Amino acid sequence: TVVYFFVDNRENVYVVKCDGMTYLSNPTWINHLKTKYHHQYRCQLYCPDMANPGDAVEMRKVGLPVISNPDKGNINTGIQVIKKWLRTPGMADSKIFFARETCGPIIQEFNMYHFKTDAAGQVSEDPDTEFDHWIDALRYPMTYLFSKSSIILSNAGLDFEQSSIVD
Numbered sequence: 001t002v003v004y005f006f007v008d009n010r011e012n013v014y015v016v017k018c019d020g021m022t023y024l025s026n027p028t029w030i031n032h033l034k035t036k037y038h039h040q041y042r043c044q045l046y047c048p049d050m051a052n053p054g055d056a057v058e059m060r061k062v063g064l065p066v067i068s069n070p071d072k073g074n075i076n077t078g079i080q081v082i083k084k085w086l087r088t089p090g091m092a093d094s095k096i097f098f099a100r101e102t103c104g105p106i107i108q109e110f111n112m113y114h115f116k117t118d119a120a121g122q123v124s125e126d127p128d129t130e131f132d133h134w135i136d137a138l139r140y141p142m143t144y145l146f147s148k149s150s151i152i153l154s155n156a157g158l159d160f161e162q163s164s165i166v167d
Helices: 026-041 054-061 075-086 104-112 133-146
Strands: 002-007 013-019 096-098 115-117 123-127
Touching: 002 026, 002 133, 013 026, 013 104, 013 133, 026 054, 075 096, 075 123, 075 133, 104 133
Parallel strands: 013 096
Antiparallel strands: 002 013, 115 123
């Protein structure tokens, strides 16, 4: 799965595209990303799921900019980061927006996302991971960008160029 989003100088997140394919080899999927989407969305940084560390290696081989040591972090930390953008404290409006025409799968996942219940029927703090592929693809980079780097991203004059990303 892949989720492309942009962040403006007010830290609003605009999710513009999500896509995924099953039963493809990872090199085929990575080539698809490079040839179909990479230049279209001018992606400055990819954050692969490190459950398969070979993905980052393959992405680098074809010239895609990849986070050197992606740490998807604690799942609950990532959930809190996304919740913060969905419901910004002190504001009535969300700071994350989804393009309905191109983000159907992630919108559908948000509608199905829930936490597990224990034997007594009480909601636990463990999310059910059955419907979270696109949410994970959003959670990894949002955790990377906003749980540790929010001070850098708050600088309205800062412009990220691909050549400035250090591996």
